Amino acid sequence: MPEGVEQGVPGALRRSTPHIGEEVILKAWILTKQAPIEERSLSLVELPNPSAGDREIRIKVSYSGICRTDIHIAEGDLPLMKSPIILGHEVVGIVDQVGEEITQFQVGERVGAYWLHSACGQCKYCLSSRENYCPAFQATGWHADGGFAEYMIVPEGFALSLETVRLEPGKIPPLLCPGIAGYAAFKLAEIESGEILGLYGFGPTAYYVLKIAQSLSIETYVSTRSTRNLERARREGAVWVADASKTEMPAKLDAAILFPPAGNLVEPILSQVKAGGCLVMAPVSTSTIAIEQYSASLWGRTIKTLYQLRRTEAKEFIALVNDLDLQPGVTLFPFEELDEALILTKQNKLEQANAVITVRTK
Ligand SMILES: NC(=O)c1ccc[n+]([C@@H]2O[C@H](COP(=O)([O-])OP(=O)(O)OC[C@H]3O[C@@H](n4cnc5c(N)ncnc54)[C@H](OP(=O)(O)O)[C@@H]3O)[C@@H](O)[C@H]2O)c1
Ligand SMILES: [Zn+2]
Ligand SMILES: [Zn+2]
Structure with a gap:
């Protein structure tokens, strides 16, 4: 029996080399x-x-x-x-x-x-x-x-x-979840060449959004906290990188994508997005979201959520990956x-x- 293999569910076979006539x-x-x-x-x-x-x-x-x-x-x-x-x-x-x-x-x-x-x-x-x-x-x-x-x-x-x-x-493998999800979130943001996109949090998913945005000449600002993520975002060529809760972004955003499940970031991000723009929320759950200043923060902006994944985006993203500078x-x-x-x-x-x-x- 191979090392580390434990008793399976009832009825599971336990031989490592199947013989002719036996179940594989x-x-x-x-x-x-x-x-x-x-x-x-x-x-x-x-x-x-x-x-x-x-x-x-x-x-x-x-x-x-x-x-x-x-x-x-x-x-x-x-x-x-x-x-x-x-x-x-x-x-x-x-x-x-x-x-x-x-x-x-x-x-x-x-x-x-x-x-x-x-x-x-x-x-x-x-x-x-x-x-x-x-x-x-x-x-x-x-x-x-x-x-x-x-x-x-x-x-x-x-x-x-x-x-x-x-x-x-x-x-x-990472292309198949963070990659496809990043591409889907990017599409929801409806952002175009020459515009400015804000990414909040720079985990595995945001990396793909940055690469897609770069390939389309979209300026990307990254707000993240850890030294490791700040360095990664700089190394990957984001135009502005800092923790936006401590340092103000140099310009308003045409769209933003929030990655961590941090509901407290929603209002500050919305107030950074121009009227006509949107905030895409990637998380599957978040802490409480409260919007106190409707006119200053939400009015004129749209909030969209990334909800599961579709085949169209999966196929489109896979067709695109050779053209992105992915590592x-x-x-x-x-x-x-x-x-x-x-x-x-x-x-x-x-x-x-x-x-x-x-x-x-x-
Ligand atoms: N909707 C869907 O169908 C779907 C599909 C796939 C993935 N997703 C979601 O997409 C999101 C992205 O996944 P991911 O793994 O790339 O992200 P993640 O690592 O969970 O979060 C991204 C970064 O956000 C920062 N962060 C974490 N907590 C924070 C907080 N409280 N305040 C501010 N920043 C915080 C961290 O960086 P710093 O420490 O540097 O700040 C973290 O690396 C996840 O929430 C996942 O559930 C959704
Ligand atoms: Zn996943
Ligand atoms: Zn159906």
Whole structure:
């Protein structure tokens, strides 16, 4: 038995080398009970390897990125939608099995899975390419098993071809959550060449927005607090970098994007945005938002929220990445060290901005 592999869910097989006529297994990290990540509540187990249904593909996972949302699910900030669940929604791998009705993908092709696992395909939102609002929206690694496993199943319509992406595969996972979310937030801001965009917080997602904005000659001001993020934003070429709560920005903004879940920043940001502009809020939850000065702060501005992700933005962003000067900072961990990588991510102790698990290099 491989070191570190524990007893799986009832009925799971426990052999590491399948023999002819026996069920094929996969190794996967599962979550059955929500608890602080420091308690190492995920277990590495062996499970029967699922086969692709008619309209599904099976991915042999190569690399899987860690997102803070994985920690929110593991710790109980978000409810458990399936138990046990395999977390992970920044998945890069190779198609190893296709269902009977699959036409878009072939065995051997490099593909990715991201937060959008599936949607109904029939509601008014799905029919207008806004499946992020579909009432039947299912998320990878939350409603459906994700990528902290050797294999995973993805419905054909929701897998992303990565064949054209020129980055090394180990650097692609962060593109699939912070990258797509950053692109979607940028589009919501409706900002154009020559205008000024403000980014509040400079974590993994803001990095992609800065790179997209630079490629379109949009001036970007970054407000962040930590020395590390201030230095990163300067190094990446933001036009103005400081903590806006201490140093005033040199000009008003055409649009702003807020990343941290800090409701207290909303009014100061809005008062920095010109009338006609908008504030895009990226967080999935925030502390209380209070607006005291309606006329000075909110009147004439729009607040938009980034709500889940859609296929259109995912495909557009992937088509764009070779034209952006991207160097996603990645700290790689062996598959067996996922629990350690989650702890370091939570405690902000990673050397690079993103943690990625190497599941298989071939
Ligand atoms: N809506 C969706 O569907 C969707 C999809 C993907 C991601 N997201 C959201 O997008 C957001 C961006 O993710 P991320 O991981 O890139 O961001 P993040 O690391 O959570 O936050 C960005 C930065 O904001 C700063 N910050 C944190 N708390 C702060 C506070 N109280 N006041 C001021 N600044 C603070 C930190 O930098 P400093 O310490 O340097 O200030 C932090 O690095 C997350 O909130 C995530 O939930 C949403
Ligand atoms: Zn994510
Ligand atoms: Zn729908």
